Amino acid sequence: MRIGEVARQAGVSVDTVRFYERRGVVPAAERRPSGYRIFDAGVVERIRLAKGLQELGLTLDEVVDALAAHDAGGATCDSERWRLEAVVERLEAKMAQLSKARDAAVAGLRDCRAGHCRFTQTPPR
DSSP: OBHHHHHHHHTSOHHHHHHHHHHTSSOOOEEOTTSOEEOOTHHHHHHHHHHHHHHTTOOHHHHHHHHHHHHHTOOOHHHHHHHHHHHHHHHHHHHHHHHHHHHHHHHHHHHHHTTOOTTSSOOOO
16 A cells, blocks of 8 residues: 555545654555555554544654554553553643643733733833
């Protein structure tokens, strides 16, 4: 299967397929004498799996690591659960950070509406 067909079926760009190949998400494609990449049909499902893992919040490095564990043959829900636990912890920390930033912005807006705008105060000398 040529790269354009892989990209179309996987719902990604050709550049994404090339990037995934460079990063080890998909195995390196065979090359024809013309230089065209020829991929196994299973690459489409692998790209879909990788995209799905990224949508769950895994980084690309984490996706590569998870796929390597899968390829080694020992990956189970029990052995891989820690990956999603780490994602949940990371997301909860980010949500707490965003909530704190939102609270500060709301307070700033409230002050601004009351005539105490933080943007117009003269800095101390």
